[in-house]
Amino acid sequence: MTEIILDAAPDLDFDLKGLPKVSLHDHLDGGLRPATIIELAEAAGHTLPSTDPVALGEWFRESADSGSLVRYLETFDHTIAVMQTKEGLFRVAKEFVEDLADDGVVYGEVRWAPEQHLQQGLSLDDAVEAVQAGLEAGVDAVAETGRDIQVGQLITAMRHADRGQEIAELAVRHRNNGAVGFDIAGAEDGFLPSRFKDAFTYLAQHNFPATVHAGEAAGLESIQSALVDGRALRLGHGVRIAEDITVEFGDDEDADGEDADDNIGMVTLGGLASWVRDRGIALEICPSSNLQTGAVAGFGEGIESHPLDMLYQLGFNVTINTDNRLMSGVTLTDEFELLVETFDYDLDDLLELTLNAAEAAFLPLEEKEALVEYINEFYDELG
Numbered sequence: 498m499t500e501i502i503l504d505a506a507p508d509l510d511f512d513l514k515g516l517p518k519v520s521l522h523d524h525l526d527g528g529l530r531p532a533t534i535i536e537l538a539e540a541a542g543h544t545l546p547s548t549d550p551v552a553l554g555e556w557f558r559e560s561a562d563s564g565s566l567v568r569y570l571e572t573f574d575h576t577i578a579v580m581q582t583k584e585g586l587f588r589v590a591k592e593f594v595e596d597l598a599d600d601g602v603v604y605g606e607v608r609w610a611p612e613q614h615l616q617q618g619l620s621l622d623d624a625v626e627a628v629q630a631g632l633e634a635g636v637d638a639v640a641e642t643g644r645d646i647q648v649g650q651l652i653t654a655m656r657h658a659d660r661g662q663e664i665a666e667l668a669v670r671h672r673n674n675g676a677v678g679f680d681i682a683g684a685e686d687g688f689l690p691s692r693f694k695d696a697f698t699y700l701a702q703h704n705f706p707a708t709v710h711a712g713e714a715a716g717l718e719s720i721q722s723a724l725v726d727g728r729a730l731r732l733g734h735g736v737r738i739a740e741d742i743t744v745e746f747g748d749d750e751d752a753d754g755e756d757a758d759d760n761i762g763m764v765t766l767g768g769l770a771s772w773v774r775d776r777g778i779a780l781e782i783c784p785s786s787n788l789q790t791g792a793v794a795g796f797g798e799g800i801e802s803h804p805l806d807m808l809y810q811l812g813f814n815v816t817i818n819t820d821n822r823l824m825s826g827v828t829l830t831d832e833f834e835l836l837v838e839t840f841d842y843d844l845d846d847l848l849e850l851t852l853n854a855a856e857a858a859f860l861p862l863e864e865k866e867a868l869v870e871y872i873n874e875f876y877d878e879l880g
């Protein structure tokens with residue numbers, strides 16, 4: 498009976514978009530609507546590669562597809578340029594929430610770095626308040642359409658800069674007004690989380706949670722530092738933890754001379770991979786983004802070689818995310834569809850990945866339980 502249900506699901510005869518989703522890794526400056534960028538750029542006197550929304554959207558996707566994280570990050574110059582005023586931040590945040598709701602997201606965490614939005618005189622606090630007002634307006638607009646969504650801010654420090662402590666204090670200051678967690682972002686290679694050790698200690702002393710970008714453009718040393726120095730409760734990407742896993746395939750025949758082709762091989766986890774799996778540290782996996790930035794290039798070409806499926810099958814706490822919807826030209830629905838098509842994931846898998854994300858959310862326990870219950874009930878009704 499179970500087999501029949503499992504086999505039927507990959508036919509995609511259900512509405513992926515309508516499934517309730519949880520989005521934990523989505524950058525505010527990576528999720529703007531092209532038409533909004535054009536309007537805001539006009540007002541700000543900022544020159545864009547194109548003033549046609551379709552062509553501009555295409556430009557972002559092509560730039561992001563270059564295979565280099567550095568090139569990928571350059572696209573943010575244009576989005577950040579139009580997010581330097583209260584009005585710009587408000588509008589982008591409001592539309593961000595509306596777009597998430599249209600994608601089926603019921604709970605989201607949006608990350609962004611306030612220090613990048615001070616070029617026209619805003620203070621760090623002004624910027625956080627403007628984004629919060631925009632998020633709340635977005636939640637209200639979604640409520641008017643009869644849907645519910647909740648969105649919290651992940652206040653982010655740029656790892657090449659030196660404002661970690663200041664940003665950590667900013668995040669804690671806004672903990673009762675929308676800030677739910679802390680992150681560091683930007684160029685990972687060469688900028689270990691240990692650079693922000695004091696800021697992370699401050700956060701821990703204030704019982705304020707952190708997720709840390711690690712295991713994307715750098716490997717195990719970066720992940721180790723995120724966990725030890727950053728006290729990361731989740732890993733932004735974290736996908737290169739797979740470098741600490743070895744899979745040895747056995748001989749064609751086992752000891753009894755029987756065919757052992759179905760042997761999936763002997764899997765050995767290193768100490769760091771064991772820690773991440775056994776402690777249930779959530780991996781914020783962003784499949785399309787990982788392909789574009791070359792984060793998973795070491796594992797082979799194409800989505801089939803992405804280690805997320807191996808990590809998931811081995812019991813890692815895998816969650817699925819978009820990273821930058823504008824640059825990658827994807828929604829969370831698209832990412833789900835990609836997994837269904839590539840790995841034959843069925844509704845049970847999508848439910849598990851969604852519950853992983855709900856349980857890893859930076860929410861109080863009662864709210865997490867309510868979110869989990871809502872998602873379970875929705876899937877139950879699908880039969």
Ligand SMILES: [Zn+2]
Pocket residue numbers: 522524682710733820
């Ligand atoms: Zn990211």
